[in-house]
Amino acid sequence: MEISLKASFVFYAVAMAATLIGFLFSMPGKFRYSIFALFAGFLSSTYHIGARWYIAGRAPLSNQYESMVFLVWAFVGAYLLFWHFSAVEKAGKGHKHAAVPGRAIEWLAPWTALVAVLSLGGASFLESDISPLVPALQSNWLLIHVSTVMTGYGALLLSFLGAAVYSFMGKSKHDEKKISLESLVYRACLVGFWLLTLGIITGAVWANSAWGSYWSWDPKETWSLITWLYYAVAIHLRRTKGWKDKKFAGLMLWGFVLVMFTYFGVNYLMSGLHSYGRS
Amino acid sequence: MKLIKPLSSIKFFFVLSGLMLAAFIIGGVVPQGESHQAYQEMFGPIGGNWVVYLRFNNVFSSFWFLALMAGGFLNMLACTVRQWKVLKLRPGVFLSHLGIMLMFVGGAVHGIFSVRGTLALETGQTESEFAGDAGTPVAMPFSVQLKDFNIVYYDQEKHFIHALKKREDPGHEGGEDLLESVEVQPGTEAHFKSEAADITVLKFYPSFTIGDAGPVSLSEDRENPALAVKIAGSKAAKPSYLFANHPDFHGVSDTGGVRYVYEYRPGRVKQFESRLAFLEDGVEKFEKLINVNSPASFKGYRLYQSGYDPKNLSFSSIQISKDPSVIFIYSGFAALMLGLTMAFWKEMK
Numbered sequence: 001m002e003i004s005l006k007a008s009f010v011f012y013a014v015a016m017a018a019t020l021i022g023f024l025f026s027m028p029g030k031f032r033y034s035i036f037a038l039f040a041g042f043l044s045s046t047y048h049i050g051a052r053w054y055i056a057g058r059a060p061l062s063n064q065y066e067s068m069v070f071l072v073w074a075f076v077g078a079y080l081l082f083w084h085f086s087a088v089e090k091a092g093k094g095h096k097h098a099a100v101p102g103r104a105i106e107w108l109a110p111w112t113a114l115v116a117v118l119s120l121g122g123a124s125f126l127e128s129d130i131s132p133l134v135p136a137l138q139s140n141w142l143l144i145h146v147s148t149v150m151t152g153y154g155a156l157l158l159s160f161l162g163a164a165v166y167s168f169m170g171k172s173k174h175d176e177k178k179i180s181l182e183s184l185v186y187r188a189c190l191v192g193f194w195l196l197t198l199g200i201i202t203g204a205v206w207a208n209s210a211w212g213s214y215w216s217w218d219p220k221e222t223w224s225l226i227t228w229l230y231y232a233v234a235i236h237l238r239r240t241k242g243w244k245d246k247k248f249a250g251l252m253l254w255g256f257v258l259v260m261f262t263y264f265g266v267n268y269l270m271s272g273l274h275s276y277g278r279s
Numbered sequence: 280m281k282l283i284k285p286l287s288s289i290k291f292f293f294v295l296s297g298l299m300l301a302a303f304i305i306g307g308v309v310p311q312g313e314s315h316q317a318y319q320e321m322f323g324p325i326g327g328n329w330v331v332y333l334r335f336n337n338v339f340s341s342f343w344f345l346a347l348m349a350g351g352f353l354n355m356l357a358c359t360v361r362q363w364k365v366l367k368l369r370p371g372v373f374l375s376h377l378g379i380m381l382m383f384v385g386g387a388v389h390g391i392f393s394v395r396g397t398l399a400l401e402t403g404q405t406e407s408e409f410a411g412d413a414g415t416p417v418a419m420p421f422s423v424q425l426k427d428f429n430i431v432y433y434d435q436e437k438h439f440i441h442a443l444k445k446r447e448d449p450g451h452e453g454g455e456d457l458l459e460s461v462e463v464q465p466g467t468e469a470h471f472k473s474e475a476a477d478i479t480v481l482k483f484y485p486s487f488t489i490g491d492a493g494p495v496s497l498s499e500d501r502e503n504p505a506l507a508v509k510i511a512g513s514k515a516a517k518p519s520y521l522f523a524n525h526p527d528f529h530g531v532s533d534t535g536g537v538r539y540v541y542e543y544r545p546g547r548v549k550q551f552e553s554r555l556a557f558l559e560d561g562v563e564k565f566e567k568l569i570n571v572n573s574p575a576s577f578k579g580y581r582l583y584q585s586g587y588d589p590k591n592l593s594f595s596s597i598q599i600s601k602d603p604s605v606i607f608i609y610s611g612f613a614a615l616m617l618g619l620t621m622a623f624w625k626e627m628k
Contacts, residue, residue, distance in 0.1 A: 132433045135550045135571040190623045197619060201612045210572045212395065212583045212600035214608055217339045222307040226300060233296045240289045270307075 002128075004048040005069065009120045011041030012076075015113035031106035035083060038076055038113055045073045056130045061146040062137055064267065065126035070147065071263075072119045074154030078191070079105075079112045082158065082184060104177040105184055111161050141206035148202055149224075152195030153259055156231075159188035160256035163249035182245055185252055186238065193231045200224050219270035223262040230255055287357035295350050302347060306338035345390075352383035371625065374618025378611045385607030393602040398582070400425035402593040405558065409599050419599075420559075420578055426566065427554040428587065428595040432546040438463050438483070438506065439542040440521065442475035458537065465506070475537045481507040481518050486590075494520065498590035504543040551587050553595040569597075579603075 015037035022030020049070060052060040060066040083105050133142075162185040169178055203221070208214040215221060234251040237243040243251065285291060309330060310321070318336060319327030334341035355376050359366060366373040396411040405424040411417040440463050446454040458473040465483035486497040487505035494507065504523040512535075513519070521541035522528050552570035556563050557577050567575040574583040579601050586596035 132547060132549065135548065138550065139572040141572075187627055190626060194619050194623055198616060201616065204612070205609070208605065209574065210583065211585065212574065212581050212598050212602070214605070217306060217311065219307055222303055226303045226307060229296060229300055229303070233293065233300075236289070236292065236296075 002048075004044050004051065005120065008041040008044040008048065009117060011037050011044060012113045012116040012120065015041065016110050016117065019110035019113075031109050034109035034113060035080070035106065038109060038116075039080060041113075041116065042073065042076045042080060045069065045076070049073060052130065058133060059143040059147070060130075061142055061150070062133055063127070063131075065123055065128045067146060067150055068119060068123040068126065071150045071153055071157075072116050072123070074147075074151040075119075075157045076112060076116055076154075078151070078154045078158050078188065079108065082188065083109075086180075086184075104180040107177070107181070108158075108161055108165060108184075111165060112158075115157065115161060136210060139206060139210065141202060141209070145199060145202040145206050148195050149199030152192045152199050153263060155188050155192030155195060156252075156256060156259050157192075159185050159192055159252045160259075162188060163252035166249045167246060167253065182248070185249060186244075189231065189235070189252060189255075193228075193235065196224070196228055196231065200228060219266045220262065223258070223266050227255070227258040227262050230258055283357045283361050286353050287361040291350075292354050292358070295347065295354055298347055299351065302338055302344050305335055306344075309335050309338070311337060311339070348383060348386060352380060355380050355383075369622070371618045371620070371622030374614045375622060376618070378613070378615030378618055381607050381611030381614060385604040385611055387604075388607055389602060389604035393600065393604060395598070395600040395602070397585070398423060398597040398599050400553075400595050400597065401591075402426070402428055402595075419580060421564070421580075422558040422561075423582065423597075424556040424558060424563075425553055425595055426556050428593060429552055429554075430548055430587065430592065431550045431552065433549045434544075434547050436501070436546040437544040438465070438480070438504075439544070440469060440478060440480075440506075440508075441540045441542060442471055442473065443538045443540060444474075444536060445538075455538065463506070474535060475539075476513070476535065477511040478539065479509040479511070481509060483507075487520070487522065499592050500590040501543065501545060504541075506541050508539070510539070551584060551595075553584055553597065555582065555597075 015034040018033035018037055019030050021027070022033065049060055052066070061070055086105050162181055166178065166181050166185060169175075169181070200221075203224075204214040207216065234243075234248070234255060237251065238248050310317075313321075313336060315327065315331050315336075318330045321327065322330055330336055334343065338344055359373065359376055359380070366376075394411065394417055396409045396417055398406060398409040400406060400423070402425055405422050407422040408416045408418045439460055441460045442458040443455040444458050446456050458475050459471050461469045461471060461478075463469040463478070463480045465480050467480060469478045469480060471477060484494060484496040484503075484505040484507070485499050486502040488495060488497050488503070494505075497503075506521045507518040508521055509518055520528075521539055523541050523543035526540045526542075550570050552568055554566060554568050555575060556566045557575075558564065564577075569575045569582060569584045571584050574581050576582075581600055581602075583598040583600075584595070585598040588594040588596075
């Protein structure tokens with residue numbers, strides 16, 4: 001089973017190397033090889049998660065290691081979905097409107113691979129033993145709640161990555177790729193925010209069914225709400241005050257700092273109802 | 280009507296959101312619900328006093344936080360009233376705002392009408408009131424009896440005795456070889472195939488101590504697990520004691536230089552569950568087995584398995600709540616999700 005995760009790591013590393021070699025030798029279609037490698041890594045991670053699920057007899061989402069592997073899987077999956085739909089849109093609609101992400105998303109392929117490699121490398125330092133669930137986690141809500149939150153984090157990570165690349169691009173405002181990348185940043189933010197909302201709601205419903213209280217102001221809940229409100233304000237700033245381009249990219253960069261603190265910081269620095277997540 | 284314009288303004292929304300973010304961060308960083316003294320230790324005498332004075336110790340029930348929440352509700356309500364013509368054309372935005380307003384209403388209903396507390400029951404005990412979170416007893420329109428409490432394990436606890444013998448290697452002093460390990464049960468005899476003597480396990484002490492009448496267990500909690508054993512061939516008339524937390528205490532036996540070490544492996548709890556009977560006027564209406572994630576409901580009250588006492592395995596701690604706000608909150612959740620889906624779907628296309 002672990003070999004499948006190592007294979008993912010190698011595929012993601014190959015995705016990075018493919019772009020690098022493509023640039024060095026000015027190869028056409030350099031991103032295509034990266035995306036193929038990313039897809040292979042995603043399939044390999046899918047097998048890993050499925051096998052772990054089968055062996056454990058439960059969804060592999062009960063500790064930091066499992067959630068991190070799932071997060072990387074969701075992040076790469078979100079990237080591939082955006083890539084797929086951008087291709088479909090472009091093929092179907094031509095260049096009717098500049099908001100279509102188009103092939104600018106391909107620029108993110110090596111960066112997506114880099115984040116995946118670093119994250120899986122980090123996950124390898126965590127405790128990876130399969131252990132039985134504590135009573136509080138024995139619920140179908142575990143799958144629904146954690147998977148929606150992690151997929152939301154994956155989409156917000158994609159928005160962050162797009163924002164980071166956008167921030168370092170040149171000044172030309174009419175560059176089609178730049179405009180389409182900006183649109184991708186916003187779309188990924190919307191998807192991430194929608195999933196984060198669903199994740200917080202499913203967590204509240206689960207808490208109510210397990211403890212009789214849908215909200216306890218536990219540190220994880222509080223920081224999730226901080227993150228949620230931040231992204232809600234960012235979306236309102238864009239829609240009502242026209243904060244686009246670099247301003248919105250800046251909001252996405254800072255927003256992901258909150259996501260990371262909610263995910264890692266709270267687990268390691270604060271104790272509460274979600275403390276089992278750190279093990 | 281003059282008030283509607285400033286109340287509904289987007290500027291007011293951003294100001295409120297900034298204040299709410301600040302409040303959440305304060306509540307997320309400053310430990311909540313600690314004693315005054317604890318804050319003085321954390322932030323110094325003056326800082327601790329300010330934390331308590333500004334209610335940073337209980338942010339989420341402070342007057343200023345509740346005022347912020349009320350402001351948020353008014354902002355959304357005023358925005359909905361003022362922008363009604365626009366919102367009619369954007370049902371997604373309207374529904375998501377409605378969802379959040381319903382949650383604000385739910386929060387208010389929760390604060391005013393919800394009842395919550397703990398029911399502490401021993402097996403066989405019947406209670407018709409519970410200890411509310413404020414510390415006062417709350418009467419229920421029925422009685423609850425704990426018929427049985429049970430802990431289910433993935434693996435039951437296990438006891439092992441390891442037989443060790445000093446290594447007969449002149450070049451290495453102090454080392455021991457493991458001769459054999461045997462799983463034992465209290466009240467049975469353990470047979471070793473090696474040169475180690477057979478052992479009869481007389482008794483298990485979960486929390487060993489010496490009382491007036493000799494060795495006793497303080498409680499059922501596994502704080503100091505020990506076994507009283509009789510080693511075959513030993514000249515000692517009294518039992519020997521092996522301690523899991525102090526493997527060197529027993530020393531080498533007098534039956535051939537073998538040292539016996541006791542290892543206690545705790546069981547892994549899978550679930551803990553209480554069988555409850557619900558009674559009205561002394562008549563049992565129904566019985567329900569509750570466990571974590573599977574509560575019982577009766578007459579608007581919900582009972583949740585929340586804990587147990589490892590020192591007293593006939594005790595069960597049950598959370599009880601009656602919360603009429605849940606319908607508002609869940610309706611708010613549904614409206615918010617539906618609204619966001621509609622609003623975002625339009626933008627994603």
